Amino acid sequence: MIEIKNLKKSFGSNLVWEDVNLDIHDGETLAIIGKSGCGKSVLMKHINALLTPDEGTVIVDGHDIFKLTYVDLRILRQRFGFLFQGAALFDSISAYENVAFPLRYFTKWKEDQIHKRVMECLDMVNLSNIGDKSTAELSGGMRKRVGLARAIVLEPDYLMYDEPTSGLDPETSDEINDLIIYMSESLKITSIVVTHDMHSVLRIADSAAFLDEQKLSWYGTIDELRISKHKRLLEFIKASEYQIG
């Protein structure tokens, strides 16, 4: 359970958003939607304290994450998986090592245990034959999937996706969407997806939060979204459908 309370953030004199209140329940998949540059990724980076707000706070399972010590915060962060927009793979090591990376530092596992877990995760994202390829040899979709495998390798409770389908062809996007559904259904992971792809929102999300005009403009379930009369939201949905269609 993640509670976002009265959050306000500005960069210098530019206000990003204020008055953001949002509850994310265990097991649900929340989509944060909005136009480019409206601060969707910024909001998500507050959830595991990669960024600090000007006002307000985020409470994860009863802990105010901005009041935790750095050591405690880092332990808490291990319960989050984070798939970055460009996958953020470490380019100095191979794809396999990227997935094995958290295991090597956070577990005292033997090499065969690590290998077993890494192959398990790579299987889940359908990349079991990736071997020792360097990250530079991977396509965009493969990078995202390696990133996802790395995000789930420590068996997190929460998974955060930053634009998981952006820059991918529709077929690969669908594969990623399937993976997100698989993660939340089979692993019971709470997911937060930042996207402006309405197609994938309607497929994967249980609820949606619409960031617009520097505030949380609309919040509700997907069923409510389909019948919503919110003017700006309808405009946004229409524009993205036109884009898809």
Added chain:
Amino acid sequence: MDILHDFGRYCKLLYQAIRSSTEIGTYYKNLFAEMIKTGYDSLPIVMLAGAFTGAVLTIQTAYQLVVSYIPLSTIGAIVVQSMVIELAAVISGLVLAGRVGARIATELGTMRVSEQIDAIESMGFNSVSFLVVPRVLASFFMFPVLYIAAATCGILGGLLAGIITGQVPMADFMKGGREYFFAWDIVFGLTKSIVFGFVITSVSCYKGYYATGGAEGVGKATTNAAVLSCIYVLLTDLLLAAILL
């Protein structure tokens, strides 16, 4: 204001680095990789720079000392003492400001803009101890090594140049060099090299760690890191000379 802001963030980064320097397990592997990249890989260029500086110093001093009653051993004294006190540390400092400083700023800058630093943090790592500490610490060990290499090559280069051009015989060179070879000068040179190493790596880490704005931002951070490192090497050189001599 900007300067104060920069300085504040720089100090904060240093504070974090010092605080996290106890997490040896996190940076142990990176430390040795950095020692190779900073020290071992820089040896050839530093030795080359030292040797040529010494050779040029000998030839120019011989050219400038035309008065017949100044003994030839003076040239040896000038070359050896200048190399040990000043040139070995400063020349290698300036060369490494370009080589090491630019590399560090590029590495960290790229990791910052491709969200790799965020990825490290979100996994629950301390990115400062993972990235900054090993780089600064490596310089602490390797810069004295580079100083020794530069000073040795500089003296040998000066000696060889004197012999080959026939301007300074070996006996005269060594006589003068030995007469003005003091332990304190070496301590001073070593201190300088350590301080230069710290200045170069910490400034470059700071510039790279806080890089913003994509590929262009990385380029800017790299340029700034190299230029600032050079300036700070010269400034601290002056400062140390004023304090320690």
Added chain:
Amino acid sequence: MRNEVKVAITIFIAIIVAVFGYRFMSETPLFGQTYQVYADFDRVDGLLSGTPVYMQGIKVGTIASMGFADNDSIRVYVNLNLPNGLPADSRAVIRSVQILETAIVIERGTSPERLPSGSKIPGFYDEGILGAVTSLGEEIGGNVNESLDKLNSVFSQVDGILVDGGRDDIQQTLSGLNLTINQIERTLAARSGEIEEAIVHLRNTLANAENLTADEDESIRNMIRNLESASARLDTLTGSMDEMTGDLTEVIRKINEGEGSLGLMINDPSLYQNLDSLSYNLNKLIEDVNENPRDFLKHLRLFSVF
């Protein structure tokens, strides 16, 4: 190769290069213990750490470090490259080994017993032949200058008398004056030999100084003796010059008292001739003093420039 191994080897080699480089540059043996002794001196002008240390004319080591000891003397540590060690009764002397260079010279003792490393040997500061010659030269130069000044003032007074027309009774003093002049001439005749002798001695001394090497103790002592006797002779010379000056003053006093007259003096050519020969003799004396000792003084200057 693993990174750790590479780094370790790099650092290890750097340390070896540094240690050996340092020992090589400061001329301590590359391997093994250094043989070090120390000595206390009152003063160590011209020495630096790294300055060579000589024994029996060859370089046997360098000065390692210098500093004040407890008793206000300067303690100098020297590293020696002597496989067999130093005899127990050896001494360290600071002296000039070349014209411009001072160094520590170890005078090797004869004792069969060897000093262990780190022991103390007695130290002496030898002002050296250069210092002795310089101070003696200054003394002689001062005396000569003084005498010349006195002669000059005598001349100006004689000039004054000749120009002044107020003396009538010179005639009456002429016999006395004659007597005085004879006396001066005798003095000069007797002393000019001595002056020349002194000059010859000085020349010999100078020749000795040029041939001198640091280790020829005997000739140094000879030379100092020569210089001392030369200086004594010059002292006597100065004394007789003083005498002469006194005599001249007497003459002038008499002239000033108005004995005789100017007309008579002019009419009597013998007086003039006598005065003339007096001035001739004085000139000759000055010439002698001027010509030859100047050479000597010039040499002294050459030393003191450095």
